[in-house]
Amino acid sequence: MQKTTNKNEETFEFGVEVPQLMSMFINSVYSSKDMFLREAVSNASDAITKFVGIKSELDGEGYSTHMYSDLKIEIIPDKENKTLIIRDNGIGMTKDDLKNFLGNIAASGTAKFREALATNKESVESLIGQFGLGFYSLFLVAEQVDLISKNPRDKAYFWSSKGQTGYSIKEYEEDLSFSHGTSIFLRLKEGEEAYLSSEKLIELVKKHSMYIKYPIFVESEVKVKKEAKKENKDEVEEVKEENENKDNKEEKKDVEEVEETVKEMKVVNNSEVNVWKKKVSEVSKEDLQKFYTHISGDTNEFLAVESFQFQGLVEVKLLLFIPSKQRMNFFIKQEEKAKNIKIYNNNVFITDSLPRDVVPEWMDFMYGAVTSSDFSLNISREFLQGKTALKILKSKLPKSIASMIKECMKDEKKAETITAEFAKNIKMAVQTTTDNTQEEFAKFLRYYTNQEKKLIGLDEYMNLIGEEEKQILYLTALNQKDIENSIFLDAYKDKHVLLMTDASDEIMMQGFKQYKGMDLQNISVENSGAEEPMPEFDEFKKKIAEVLKEKVEKVVVSKRYKSLPATLLTQKFGYSSTMESIIKFNSNVENNMMYQMMLGMKKVLEVNPENEFIQKIKAEFDAGNEEKTVELINFMYQATVVGCGYPSDNTTGFIRKLFELI
Structure with missing residues (x-):
């Protein structure tokens, strides 16, 4: 930490309610302490963007802008001093900025903050500016925050606060290594040492800030090998000369390879990969693959990619990928919320937790990213609020996915992959969508x-x-x-x-x-055009219906099934034998009254009057052999149940009777 003088120091006290406000802030606004780094990086990126926007003005006014060619954000963990440093070479802050932006959390008042927190009616941009939320998230992990900031049009200033009592500002008179920008020093709280791990910092940058458009460097410790002189290893060896009879002693300097830990600044984001600014056809396959792997975790090549842009109350850009392999496990219960569509706001990751009415389960095979600078976010910028953005996604996602699959189906190899890998997803889409959207997916x-x-x-x-x-x-x-x-x-x-x-x-x-x-x-369901009028079978048909009245809704006579004595058809709105089998595999079926009612629906028995076995039963009926007629009707029914794929409730009795007849 660089020293500062006490000259011209001004101290500003927070109001008596600020400790209560800060407690509310820490416990109510952010879902995770990790968010402090996202906010700090976002602020740094905004500062650089502001500098870029006025560079021409600054040049014209004669201010130094030589760092323009090396714009960047740096994150440096200082384990020795338990300090995390975050710095940028953006626009920096004037003294007034430090007071108005960083000091406003006290001036705004706890009551108003609580009201805004409860209602979330104000825009997040207004709240962050009004309450300094983005900056004050640093106190989630820091017991003290110091910063040095230099605006090209002003002097350098040192700002310091512990977040509870107040803050101080004074002119910074030491030599600076930068002509504009901000360096923040976080003195971490006890127990927050994990944020001094470069691995942890890199993980957070990749999660939330991977596509910030300026390079983000994280200082890491790396081990390198180098040659070093061995200590106390000098040896004297005798060297015999062929033509001389004397010994010469020569000192040999031995070296060894040693491992040394050095610090190295590494770029950890993909600042050069901008998948949003261009049409997808103008982005290289390599950059698209990097982005796909980042949002999906899938290292295989994607099958297809397309970008979409929608304009209305908000402007939304959507990038969708179809993978080359199925990732869903249909035997495992799916997540309550979708995790495969990521939401970005100004290149900063916001959330991938979307409700199922927006991203239903059938979409889980896709990967995508949505970005907009118009999204209405909650106060911590972690969640979408309001219904506009979700309505757009809910409306546009199915049609966009259908459009992509349609293009894939024009290519023979891609069509084979779609059918082999994602047929179940398409079927789920057909089942759950309606009207034109259902028809679009049914085409596949x-x-x-x-x-x-x-x-x-x-x-x-x-x-x-x-x-x-x-x-x-x-x-x-x-x-x-x-x-x-x-x-x-x-x-x-x-x-x-x-x-x-x-x-x-x-x-x-x-x-x-x-x-x-x-x-x-x-074709296993009752068809109204199947029955054929045959008056001579009317009485026999009534007898069959009487014997099977507990199991059969009605009996029809038809010659359609020429080689079979009878078939068992499902009523028009009943379950087929396949559906009954699926339901009975479900362990919860006994507790579901709807399933039990549907499974109990009687069937339609279609008998073939030309079949020899049916004629034999009719002959017994015509001869008045009541007992034999009933016996054969029951056997015929059991055989038909088994033959049509329905589970029999008397398999043992059926097999015994079959052997008797044989």
């Missing part, structure tokens, strides 16, 4: 059909079936083998049916009922 779905051996989209499917068809037919199962062997396909051998083989498909279809005006029809 890809399936095989019972007729096609290649993946096709819904538009290609519609071209295959022609205009005469009014429904998009599909079937769900939990794996490829089950769907290939499904008895439901028996009635659709001459039609195209989309084959959906993942649990996410069934879940998606709960919220996806139409595409471009066409209904989506699960």
Whole structure:
């Protein structure tokens, strides 16, 4: 710490309420002490920007601006003196600035501060200027703050405060190593020594200030190797000369390699990487990859990137990345708040904790960053406040992501990656979005059909079936083998049916009922056009319905399933066999009344009048063999339950009866 004289020192006392105010400030405003460094770096960056803005004026007035070519922010931990130094060569502060900006926390009054803190109605810029919040966050970790500041148009001044009683200002008369700027000296509190670790400081800079546009140097201790003379290691050795018979003693100076700790200033931010000022096409792939890795932690190359700009009440810039690999684990409960979209304000990281109604779970495969100088922030500049920014993101994110995927689908390799890695996310998007947005994401779905051996989209499917068809037919199962062997396909051998083989498909279809005006029809669900009028079967049909009245809603007669005696269909608004299986895998199903009600819904039994087994049962019925008729109807029903993929409630009885018949 450099010494100062007592000449012209002025002392200013804080009001009696300031200790209470500072306590409120420390405990209520910032969520973490770490924020002090972000605020200090932001202030330093602002000071440099102000200097750059008036450099021409200063040159014209004859003031020294030679440091313009080396603008920077430096952070120096001094472990010996338990002091952290933060300095910049920005505009610096005049004496009036020191009093008006750094002294205003006392003049403003505790009551007004408390009111602003409670309501957050004033803009954060106003509050920070009014109360000196950004600067006073230094007292989160410091017991005393000293600073030396020099404005090109004024003398250098020394400012000092312990944050409780008041502050002093005096002219700084020692020699300065800078012609403009500010050096801050934080005498750290007991227990805050972690902030003297260069590793900790670098971590905080990278988290909050990585893209400040001026280089940020952190002084670190590094070990270097050097050669040094060995102490007391001189040896005398005899050297024999071939042509002489005398010994010569020669001193040999040995050296050894030693390790030494030195201090080194290292740039730790990406000040030269500016992904916001240009179109994404004008930013190098290397810079984009650096930014992507920083916000995602993913070292793999990203698949796609795009920038978007939205203007309204606030101007927002959005940069989105699609990774090359899936990062989500669908078997692990997702975070209550999204962490993959980072919010920046003037290149300073604010938060990545966004509500799920803005960034729903299906978006978790993406990475992105949003910046604006117009964001309304809370008093500590850690959280967005108000609804304008969130409304913009909520409205624009789905459409922006859909736009990016659409471009990827034009490239065969990228399309393969999208389908292989992110199909589940797309299905979740289809399930949870509506109207045009849902339709946009539905375009990216890809399936095989019972007729096609290649993946096709819904538009290609519609071209295959022609205009005469009014429904998009599909079937769900939990794996490829089950769907290939499904008895439901028996009635659709001459039609195209989309084959959906993942649990996410069934879940998606709960919220996806139409595409471009066409209904989506699960072929395992009751279809109003299936029944065929056959008066001779009316009485037999009534008998089946009577025997199975606890299990079947109704019985219909149809010849669609030519090789099967019967099929069991879900009622129009009921759960398919696939959905029932998914629900029963859920351990909480017993406590969910809605699930229990849906699982208890009766089915529709469709019988084939031309099937030999059905005709045998009818013959027993026509002959008046009541007991045999009932026995065979129950067996036929159990066989149909198993064949259609529903869990049987009497598997053992069914197997025993099967062996009896054999």
